[in-house]
Amino acid sequence: MTAATRAQRWAGIFGTTLRALLPLVILLTSLRLLLTETFVRLEYQTPDFPADPYGFTLEDRLRWAPIALEYLLNDAEIDFLAELRFDSGEPLYNARELRHMQDVKILSQNLLIVWALALTLTVLLALLLWRAEHKQVLRDALLGGARMTLILMAVLTGALIVSFPFVFVGFHRIFFEGDTWLFAYSDTLIRLFPERFWRDTFIALVVMTVVQGGALWLVARAWRTVLRHEV
Numbered sequence: 001m002t003a004a005t006r007a008q009r010w011a012g013i014f015g016t017t018l019r020a021l022l023p024l025v026i027l028l029t030s031l032r033l034l035l036t037e038t039f040v041r042l043e044y045q046t047p048d049f050p051a052d053p054y055g056f057t058l059e060d061r062l063r064w065a066p067i068a069l070e071y072l073l074n075d076a077e078i079d080f081l082a083e084l085r086f087d088s089g090e091p092l093y094n095a096r097e098l099r100h101m102q103d104v105k106i107l108s109q110n111l112l113i114v115w116a117l118a119l120t121l122t123v124l125l126a127l128l129l130w131r132a133e134h135k136q137v138l139r140d141a142l143l144g145g146a147r148m149t150l151i152l153m154a155v156l157t158g159a160l161i162v163s164f165p166f167v168f169v170g171f172h173r174i175f176f177e178g179d180t181w182l183f184a185y186s187d188t189l190i191r192l193f194p195e196r197f198w199r200d201t202f203i204a205l206v207v208m209t210v211v212q213g214g215a216l217w218l219v220a221r222a223w224r225t226v227l228r229h230e231v
Helices: 003-034 037-044 058-073 095-131 135-162 164-175 188-192 195-230
Strands: none
Touching: 003 095, 003 135, 003 195, 037 058, 037 195, 058 095, 058 188, 095 135, 095 188, 135 164, 135 195, 164 195
């Protein structure tokens, strides 16, 4: 095998890997953008967002929800949430809720680690292909990854339209053990994050991912014209 053949073979491997990584990177980038206080605040102020029948005001939600989000992203132990109290002195979260928040934190931080590693590898592969003058391979990988992202989002959109509860329950059954994620309507987590919140979160995840995937697809398509002029 000649050096040129080996180089072309490695370029193909890099391109295939890059194509497979892109949907994951784009999706997790959207997730990271959703794990922000800005999204929570915007969501609470969307038209007709359901009021809490047990008494939380908008101010209460804006007080407690960012703390829950902060816990998911920091290095604190569960005492960070367990020590929170209502004005009456009652704990904000019960034992079942605290256990679930621990599980959510583990999942969230693992996904963020995967995102960081996948993003780093994606940038590295793209740079290697660029510097090795395998621009056509890079362009095809970007186009293929963008196309795969849009297809996956089309499938997810269809599932959400057919049955959001099925997607929501399926997600929890995949990532959480047993029924530890089921709560009473009077529990704090449901009062802060009702079903409407999660429905809108899934929609926002799809929209943000489609925007990123669509932009990448357009850039890769436009790049094809540039490459043709360079040949």
